[in-house]
Amino acid sequence: MILRAALLAGVIFSITLTPVLAASDDAVARAGIPAGPHVGGTLRLTAQSSGGTLDPQISYLHPNYQIEAVVYDGLTTFAKTPGSLDRQAVPDLADSLPVPEDGGLTYRFHLRSDIRFSNGKLLTPDDVVASMRRLFKVNSPTAGPYYSHIVGGAACLHDPEHCTLTGGVEADDRSGTVIFHLTHPDSEFFDRLAFLHAAIVPADTPAQDTGNSAPPGTGPYYIISYDPNSAMELRRNPWFHEWNHEAQPAGYPDAIHYAYGLDPEAEVTAIENGQFDWMAENAPLDRLAEIGGRFAGQVRIIDFLNLYYAALNVNIPPFNDLRVRRAFNYAVNRKALVIHNGGPTVAIPSCQMLPSGAPGFEPGCAYTRGAAPENPAPTWSAPDMALARRLVEESGTKGQHVTIISPAQPNYVAQANELRSTLAEMGYVVSVRVITQAVQFSYIQNSDHRVQVGLTGWNADYPAASTYLQALFSCATFTPHSDNSINISGFCDHKLDALMDHAALVSITDPKAGNALWAEASRALMAQAPAVPLDQVRWVTLLSSRVHGDFVTPIYEVAFSQFQLR
């Protein structure tokens, strides 16, 4: 009896366990561990502070954005292999980019088969629908600007708790298809789906911020522990297999350890000593000479889409006068600003609100010596202080008090002081207020604070002209009295809005013509000068001597899965 019971138990055990073991063995066999001599090891990363919540649909800070790129996937993604800055989204969990139907209002995505989350659960169309709903339910920061044009999206914004996206996102389990319906055509829909907030998580993921625990993902790694005050640990996802090398390549390191707490100076020293392999922060300017000399072989200089600019409040004096805004643009010494950011190897002067390399960027500078908005020069050459002073005299605003609000980081403060000198030379009484960056960014957005000049920087969420021009200067993105009004200048020009909408529409069918229209919009914007574009920087990072490989990517800057350790 006991024996029979034992045998029965053994049979039941083997029946239930065998498929699991088989699946596990199979998964490990196909785990997408790349071939090559430098597979394995633990990649050691360091950052000054953690990136906050691990919830991929909420997280908006760079450290976690980069790490979650190798943990989660969307229907589309940005390539995690080297390439040009303006590369568009590529298919990821979808097996291809669908051709838009109904005049750009319907997208039919077919999911790849046999993709599992790190908990072993098979990916289904229901997970995609649930993830899109969850994005609204957890109040994702981009739910409004990026996804509210999905049918039902507006209702979800209004009542996130009961979001259904009925008629907006449909799952067809039988064919493995997910269908999206939009309220209006969107040339950047693939880019928006590639953004991390549209990451696909299991349908049963709670509709609330998961905080310090990470929902399962489909990428080559999963997060096993996270303490935002000390460290994060990642291991290989045993269920991962490489389905598209460009979208989600298999990872080289066996594990990733991410430590928090060192300041950038200490990070550089730790990497020089071989204690870490990579640092999240840009190398401090005072260490550039040292690392560029003794550690030149361990330095990577990475291009990415970014822009430093000074937003001018067009609704209060003195910058409510176009002549003053133009004067400031003429007067700024961009050569000096480039020096403040590390010199010409690391930074280039910017003359327009589209960074070099972005779709729609066409070289040209309206505000340099000898140029004008209607007669731009090819590049910036020198400031024109005489013209600037003349414009200020004409405006009758000379002698007014101007305050610049700057983040507390040294490179921002240096630029703020440079701008202070410029405005003082123009004839204003200038002061600089320095505020911690996390506070400053919200502070300068709120029109109640009557910020005259807000110094800030902007990185692209994805490579599109709209993420600069439309996001930062359209009427729709100016919300008076709100901390969440990214149109810091408070600029609104309906004619320019119409031009940008037209550019977005044309881009759907004819990207080249669309880019030409975006370039026109950029010129029209700079004619109104609601901001002073300053410079665009390259990212200087230091690696340990044991790191090599092609890990630089256009949007994520680096793909941790592609670090190879000697």
Add this chain to the structure above:
Amino acid sequence: MVAQSVPFPAPVAAPAGPWRAAGRVLIGNRSAMTALMVLLLMAFSCVMAPFYAQDIAHTDPFTSNVAGSLTLNGHDVDIMQPNDNPLHLGLSPVGPTWHASAYLLGADSQGRDVAARLLYGGRNSLMISFSAALLCIAMAATVGVLAGFFGGIIDIILSRLMDIMWAVPVYLFAISLSIVTISQGLKIGPFTIESDNLLIPVVIIALVYVPYAARPIRGRVMALRNAEFVTAAKSLGVPRWRILLLDILPNVSTTLVVLAPLLTALALLAESALSFLSIGVQAPAASWGTIIQDGEGLIYTRPMVAIAPGLAIVIVVLALNILGDGLRDALDVRETSRKGT
């Protein structure tokens, strides 16, 4: 009978007043006099800052000049120079030229003349520290004299207040006050002091050191209150305010004079610390603390930017302490009486 003449005693010179006697002792103290000379020299140099900047260095120490150049030995030299490394990464400001007319101590990360800023910064640092010390002494004397002379409930209230202030670490107290006032300015009734006004660090530094000066003053007043000459004055019906002004205060004044240089040194250190933390003197104005902060990011490549103001602080604090010792030796009643016997 011859009348015997009684000789008159030879006239004796009137004894020198206590201040004159102290002055003589001080003049005889070589260390104190050297310290005084150093202080005067430093103060004079700083007062001459505009002359140095405009007529010798021909520079504006408050304007960023990273894209500018200077003429050195007949050659134009960029103020910000490319670092010598294979990747051409970064630029460093020009180092000390040791030419008074061209960036004597080099440039800071804004391309400004460090020597000129050092002199202008010294004006602010010295002015703030001297003013703060004077204000502190005035407040401490008021508190100490009132508490020590009147005693009772006044003493209890003032002493406990001083104890509470003393219980808070002085820099923590100063930083807290500075953060509040730097962000909002200071409003006193109908008057508003803007956040970049130098009065703010003066008031804050004076305030945080009041307990340190008030306590010894109170002790001295309490001792004097029971002195025979005060008891005599009371018994003669002299009004209390008159005793306070004519008997107590003159006897406390030596303590105040001895405290002055020591408080000035403490105020200078506090001002430098607050300015280093960006909550003291505000840009574009300079102080030795802000210049050290400017040099923090250049410590590997251009250490002179931080070393020069650091040295200036060390020299002034050392001189003030030596002078304070000299004053104490000269004015200490017990010390002088011991010497007399």
